[in-house]
Amino acid sequence: MTKNINRKEYLESKPRLLPSVSIDCVIFGFSNNQLKILLLKFKNTDFYALPGGFISIEEDLSDAALRVLEERTGLRDIYLEQFYVFGSKDRRYDQTHQKIMEGNGIILKPNHFLLDRFISIGYYALIDFSKANPAPDDLSDSCEWYDLDKVPSLVFDHNQILQKALETLRSDLDTKLVGFNLLPETFTINEIQRLYETILGEKLVRSNFQRKILSLGILERIEKKMTGAANKAPYVYRFVGQ
């Protein structure tokens, strides 16, 4: 992974970056049956944004995504997954970029690369926000978790990128659940149903949910110890092979 690329150098002059391509990271946080999203606020502006950045000409795309996330938020060792490329011809945000840079005391030259059209490659992750400590970078006043139903208006097409990431998270939940690592070692059907309900944003029927989650073949039931009262407790499960 390419390290120590100077952000000021990126932004003040035309650096050795891959032209036309940016990365945006949608970091969902789950804990205690709450779903949140990580947003930055650009310095001296009212502009909220997903953490994003650019790719060095000598850097793998996947390494760039990890570096960008770490530089913008301080978060490391996150499992990021590509989910979509945003490629509208209207993705040219020169006036917004001008204002963002003015908030940092920088005036962009007329041919600055930030004024060009970009396609943006979206990456997403779902992590336990109670265990993460994000911090703003030197371009931002804040880097904080927001409830999904209290997301402010975002710059560029970032509201649309967030919405597409949420759709992907919801439709991929069955296959990505084990990797997200959001449940304790052992858990009840009730606990896993709460997680689904929080992420899907809707109540589920217990019997249907139980049938469906068991049919995925990812859970194994732990045998109850024969201690009398324990027979009244719900069954406890863990992920197969964990």
Place this chain on the structure above:
Amino acid sequence: MTKNINRKEYLESKPRLLPSVSIDCVIFGFSNNQLKILLLKFKNTDFYALPGGFISIEEDLSDAALRVLEERTGLRDIYLEQFYVFGSKDRRYDQTHQKIMEGNGIILKPNHFLLDRFISIGYYALIDFSKANPAPDDLSDSCEWYDLDKVPSLVFDHNQILQKALETLRSDLDTKLVGFNLLPETFTINEIQRLYETILGEKLVRSNFQRKILSLGILERIEKKMTGAANKAPYVYRFVGQ
């Protein structure tokens, strides 16, 4: 959709293209329980490749994918879906591009954009190859369907792109099946099982397959007419709402 962009103009000089970004199309063909893949052979070379191309600076990414596919293969009105971005820092194929262009009688200048590093955005489709009539473009000697187990060595990282597309097709089959439109209006469980087996490349157990495909909720059974002998015929299904 941007039309009539001159391919020669793209390739002989530095045109108004989005820098650093290419598109590659993986077109799978299914018919009569065979799965094939559409490949081009570059003129006067032994180089086989997926149909690919570039994005105009004033063109939406999704429009560019359709235009590139049509220009390279003649295929129109195909439902293309993004599946992955290939972003290795080693995606710089200057010598191969030189040889491809030499086959077309073109010598690339040292600063030609084809010699740069590109990320490539992969799109895939699954169509009925018996109803498609692909034709080579002016860069190619041929544009033909190949059996999946007889794919030649491809240029660039195109074998890897094909493999990733195949994995995506297989894992998305349950949710994309209806849209692919590859079955007659009504069909038996046997017919749909053959389609799955062909695409997954493996035999499936009849009882397990029947249970799984019915549980998806995409099929409805058509009531048998009471004509005596018909009761020995298998049940016939159609897609819900079709």
